[in-house]
Amino acid sequence: MAGEGPPPGRWSRLLDPGDTALAVVLLAPAALLLSLVVLYPIGRLVYTSFTDLALTSGAPAAFVGIENYLWMLDDDTFWQTTFNTILITLITVPGALVVGLGMALLANLPFKRKWPVRLSLLIPWALPLSFAGLIFAWFFHSEYGVVNDVLRRLGFEGIIWFNSPRWAMAAICLTIIWKTSSFMALIILAGLQTIPRSLYEAADVDGAGRWRQFIEITLPLLKPAIAVALIFRTITALQTFDIPYMMTRGGPGSSTATLAMYIHQNTVSFLDLGYGSALAVVMFAISMIFTALYLRMIRTRG
Numbered sequence: 001m002a003g004e005g006p007p008p009g010r011w012s013r014l015l016d017p018g019d020t021a022l023a024v025v026l027l028a029p030a031a032l033l034l035s036l037v038v039l040y041p042i043g044r045l046v047y048t049s050f051t052d053l054a055l056t057s058g059a060p061a062a063f064v065g066i067e068n069y070l071w072m073l074d075d076d077t078f079w080q081t082t083f084n085t086i087l088i089t090l091i092t093v094p095g096a097l098v099v100g101l102g103m104a105l106l107a108n109l110p111f112k113r114k115w116p117v118r119l120s121l122l123i124p125w126a127l128p129l130s131f132a133g134l135i136f137a138w139f140f141h142s143e144y145g146v147v148n149d150v151l152r153r154l155g156f157e158g159i160i161w162f163n164s165p166r167w168a169m170a171a172i173c174l175t176i177i178w179k180t181s182s183f184m185a186l187i188i189l190a191g192l193q194t195i196p197r198s199l200y201e202a203a204d205v206d207g208a209g210r211w212r213q214f215i216e217i218t219l220p221l222l223k224p225a226i227a228v229a230l231i232f233r234t235i236t237a238l239q240t241f242d243i244p245y246m247m248t249r250g251g252p253g254s255s256t257a258t259l260a261m262y263i264h265q266n267t268v269s270f271l272d273l274g275y276g277s278a279l280a281v282v283m284f285a286i287s288m289i290f291t292a293l294y295l296r297m298i299r300t301r302g
Helices: 011-014 019-048 065-071 076-109 115-126 129-139 145-153 165-192 198-206 210-238 242-247 259-271 273-301
Strands: none
Touching: 011 273, 019 273, 065 273, 076 115, 076 165, 076 210, 076 259, 076 273, 115 165, 129 145, 129 165, 145 165, 165 210, 165 242, 210 273, 242 259, 259 273
8 A cells, every 4th residue: 555664674673673572682681690590500400419429539420310319218317407407497487487577566666766676677687697606506505605594593404405406406496586587577577568557547446456457457468478588488497507507516416417417518528419419409399399388378378
């Protein structure tokens, strides 16, 4: 037809791409960077887990299939450290959530000066993990620790914390809860800031008390923030290394050793990269299983 112009040329299409082409161009650098820093290391790790690579042997790595994974089935230390890791996760994640929720509710109160309260939430989170482990190792020391000193002043007998698997695990879990509850509190506090005050004002007009407002308004609207906090906290709990290592070195025996510590022992101390990589793949798989369960719960409730 006479009113139609010539079809767009190649240069016109390049200068004015469609939405799909523009999205591909803009996302390509991020996808390339993600592949270099995430996908390639994971792929390399999985490949190494199927080899017998050991730096002490001096021999080139050979492909051994699933031999490393079959070896785990008869490895008592693997089962012990995996059990310890899951136990720490099941204790510290709910504990940090409860303590963090209370801290967030406290920090959200209408103080005249809120910054000192909120700054106090950052201190445990900003403290290095290894430093926190050293501090609490001193707190729980059987002779000159603060905890036993308080127990004796109250008339109780002091506890030799790190000679008993049960008490050593309790000390580690208490330390982790103290260290990580501030992280949970910061995320939950951000969620509290998004709840409109008008909802509470309407609830006051309807005669709802504080507890009912918390159950009917605060908790339902905090579910997305709590879910995000649980996912991040669970993943880091499954990778727990610094605090148990600094407090007990995994002792007594291997009663407080975690899977991350066992991976470190095999890869750094024993230089058995093949078996250590297989252990790391298992830990990665456990983390993904927990994350998938959280996401499934969120989608189902949504």
